[in-house]
Amino acid sequence: MIRFEDVTKAYKGDVVALRELSLEILKGEFVFLVGPSGSGKSTFLKLLLRDEVATEGKVLVAGRDIGRLGSWKVPQLRRNIGCVFQDFKLLTNKTVYENVAFALEVIGRPKHIVRTQVPQILDLVGLTKKADNFPTELSGGEQQRVSIARAFVNRPLILLADEPTGNLDPATTVGIMRLLDRINRTGTTVVMATHDQRIVDAMRRRVVELDHGSLVRDQVRGVYGVGS
C-alpha cells in the first residue's frame, strides 16, 4: 500500500529531514511513527500527502510513484488519503455536520450521498447529538472526532494522523485511539505519528522509530522506547 524506497528529503537550507529511508506498509496495517522532535515524522506524512516531494528516492502509494504525479492528479491522491492533525483544522463558521459534509461537497459528491454518508459517519464517531453545534462548543476530544469523521467520510484507503492526541488528556486520548482502531479494523491503513508513550505501549502495534531522519527501529508489536 505504502512504500518508501531510499527516500531522502532535504528542505531548503540543508536541513535533512529524512535520510535514505526504506519502508513498506501493507494494506490494513496500523503503524505508530515515533521519534524525538524534529526526527522527521511530520515530513514522512507530508510526503505521503504530496504536500512535499522527496528530494531523492521514491514514495509509492498503491504502486504509483506519487513524486511524479502531475499537480492536477494530486487531488485524486488526497481523496484516497484521509488525515487528521493535532490542531483539528475545523472550520469555525460551520457546524459539525457542515464541516463533515464540506469534505464531500468540495469533491463534487452528489447531495444524496452527502445526506446518507454524513449521519452515518457522525454515528460512527458518536457525535450524532452534536451535529448542529459549532466546533467552539465542543471539547477537544469531540473536535478531534469531528476531524476524524471528516477524514474518513469519503472512506479513504489510508488514514494519516499527525499527533492526533497531542492536545488531549489521557482519558480522551483512549477514546480517540479506540476510534482509530475501529477505523483500522474496517481495512483502512492507519499511520500515526505520536509522542504518546502510553498509547503506543498499550496498543502493541507496529512501531517505526526515526531519529534525525533515519530509521532506527521497525518492530511488529512494539513499544514506545526500546528500554522502557
Place this chain on the structure above:
Amino acid sequence: MSRLAYFVRETLISLRRNLLMTIAGIITVAISLFLFGGILLVSATVDHGTQQWKHGIELEIFMKVGATHTEVQTIENALKTDPQVKSYKYLSQLDAYNIFKKDFSDQPALVESTKPSDLPESFRVAPTKAELTQPLADAYQHRPSVDTVITAAKQIKSLLTATRWIRLVFISMATVLLASSLFLIVNTIRLATFARRREIEVMKLVGASNWFVRVPFMAEGLVQGAIGAGFAFGLVWILKIVITNLLGHHSQNLFSTFRVTSSDALGIGLIVLVIGALIGVVGSIVGLRRFLEA
C-alpha cells in the same frame, strides 16, 4: 446544479466580505473602460465626418442628380487633363447609395425610401498641391452639370490631427487606469484567499480539484470586471446620445455629417465588456497564483 449553487453562494459571500475593495475595483474598471470606450466613440464620430478626406483628397465634386452620361464624361475628361489634379476617384450612384446606407444604418426607414437613382454621382479629387483646393473648387463649381463642390475645410484638417493626439492621450490614460483596476482586482482576490485560507487548506487536504478551489475566486474577479464594464457600457451609450444631440441640429451636407450610429456604440460597448471580463479573470488568476501553488 448543486455545484453551480455552491459556486454562486461562495462567490456572493466573498464579494460581500470584501465589499469596499470590490466597489473600488468596479469603479476603476468602469472609469477606465469608459475613457477607453468614449475615445473610441469620438474617434468613430470623427471618422464618419472625415472619411472622404483621406489619402490627399481635398475636395468632392457632386454632379446634379439628373446629370447625363456625357455631362459626367465631360467633367471626368476635364479632371483627367487638369494639370492641377494629381488623382481623382469616380463614385457611381451605387457607390453613393452604399455610403448612404452605412451612414444612415440606424434610420432604416430613410434608407428604405431612398433609391440609388436619387443620389448624385461624384468625384473625389486630390490636387497636386493643397493650396490649389479653393481655385479648383471654384473652377468646377461653375460648370453647369455640377451641383456642388465641397472641400475639406481647414477645421476638419486640424480636427483630424487633434483627434489623433486626443486619442493617444486618452488611450494612455485609459491604459494606466486599466492597469490600476487590474491591480485592485488582484488585491481583492488576494484578500479573499487570505480571508478563506483555512477553508482552502481544508479543501486541498480532502482533495478538492484545483478548479473547484479556483472557480469561486475567478467568478468573483469576473463579476467585478463585468459589472464595471457594464457601467462603462451604459456611460458610452449616454455619450452616444449626447453626441447625437449635439450634432443633430447642424448636420451639414449628407456626406460630411459627423454622426455616430447605434452600431458604433454597440460594437464599442461589446469591446468594453470583453476587456472588462478579461481584466477580471486575469486579475483573479494572478491574485490566486501565489496562494494556490502546490
